[in-house]
Amino acid sequence: MSAHEQMRAMLDQLMGTARNGETDKHGTKFYDDAVCKSFLLQCCPHEILSSTRMDLGECPKIHDLALRADYELASKTKDYFYDIDATEHLEAFIADCDRRTAAAKQRLAETQEELSAEVTEKANAVHELAEQIGQKLARAEALGEEGMVEESFKLMGEVEELRKKKMVAEQDYRNSMPASSYQQQKLRVCEVCSAYLGIHDNDRRLADHFGGKLHLGFITIREKLAALKKTVDKRRDERGASERERGGPGGRRHYVGGRELDRRARRHRETARDRDRTKDTDRDQRGKDRERDRDRERDRDRRRSRSRSRSKREGSRERSRGRDRDRERESRRSRSHRSGSRERRRD
Numbered sequence: 001m002s003a004h005e006q007m008r009a010m011l012d013q014l015m016g017t018a019r020n021g022e023t024d025k026h027g028t029k030f031y032d033d034a035v036c037k038s039f040l041l042q043c044c045p046h047e048i049l050s051s052t053r054m055d056l057g058e059c060p061k062i063h064d065l066a067l068r069a070d071y072e073l074a075s076k077t078k079d080y081f082y083d084i085d086a087t088e089h090l091e092a093f094i095a096d097c098d099r100r101t102a103a104a105k106q107r108l109a110e111t112q113e114e115l116s117a118e119v120t121e122k123a124n125a126v127h128e129l130a131e132q133i134g135q136k137l138a139r140a141e142a143l144g145e146e147g148m149v150e151e152s153f154k155l156m157g158e159v160e161e162l163r164k165k166k167m168v169a170e171q172d173y174r175n176s177m178p179a180s181s182y183q184q185q186k187l188r189v190c191e192v193c194s195a196y197l198g199i200h201d202n203d204r205r206l207a208d209h210f211g212g213k214l215h216l217g218f219i220t221i222r223e224k225l226a227a228l229k230k231t232v233d234k235r236r237d238e239r240g241a242s243e244r245e246r247g248g249p250g251g252r253r254h255y256v257g258g259r260e261l262d263r264r265a266r267r268h269r270e271t272a273r274d275r276d277r278t279k280d281t282d283r284d285q286r287g288k289d290r291e292r293d294r295d296r297e298r299d300r301d302r303r304r305s306r307s308r309s310r311s312k313r314e315g316s317r318e319r320s321r322g323r324d325r326d327r328e329r330e331s332r333r334s335r336s337h338r339s340g341s342r343e344r345r346r347d
């Protein structure tokens, strides 16, 4: 973002569309259907996961800081019940991700060498300790960067303890199978973001995962959804009451073939329609630029991963695929740390 654009965004955020006079640039109001209500509430996955390997591309609905400012002002005096819209949006999104996680697990179950129940338990013990280490390490680094040195130090102490436990668990796991099997990478799927995590991944890599933008973005989305779900039933009742108050049953109703669509189904229809429209017509220059950057990045990654797979003969294809995918992460660390393919998933 140029300094000028940054300044504009800041003013939009502060002043809303009023800054542009009575008619704003879209002629759009924040309450229009085309505006992303999740964005108004700062929880649209398209925004939160942008520039991660799960980048969803541009949201089919409008994101505009000025409209968010308008909404924030207006919502002080009127209840718009957008939390209900956001709940439904995030629910559908997370359900999708969980389906993907289940599919990834299924794939692993089919492709990975099967272990006995006893060995599986030992492998899981290693996985769990490794993941705790990665999480704590990421947290310790974040705290350190925030200048909370003491807390960070305390966590590093805990990491040391976990490392000792992990060494024991690894030994136990190693002893339970022939050396050749032990060498093989065993993968597990991250329950939060559906990335692959390997049993031989080192602490650094796991810390990069758990402290990375993708994983943290998913935590943000899941926490937001959990919070929204706590109140959504009550809020639906309240909205119903307020609609009845404002005359007539429900105002606008949507019927398809004589049957009322539930709100979620309607949303999906709308989203699909909007997305098609976006794809076909107003693919703007920015979209094209992003596409191009991504392609370039992908090419680079392909070259890199090719040389990597030449240098590392061991390991299954599944493994290198999982790793490539997962390596893409936003990190505060040097770019030299980064490699991996950036892929765009669209559903």
Ligand SMILES: [Zn+2]
Binding pocket: 036, 038, 039, 044, 045, 046, 047, 059, 060, 061, 062, 063
């Ligand atoms: Zn959105």
Ligand SMILES: [Zn+2]
Binding pocket: 190, 191, 192, 193, 194, 195, 209, 215
């Ligand atoms: Zn994750």
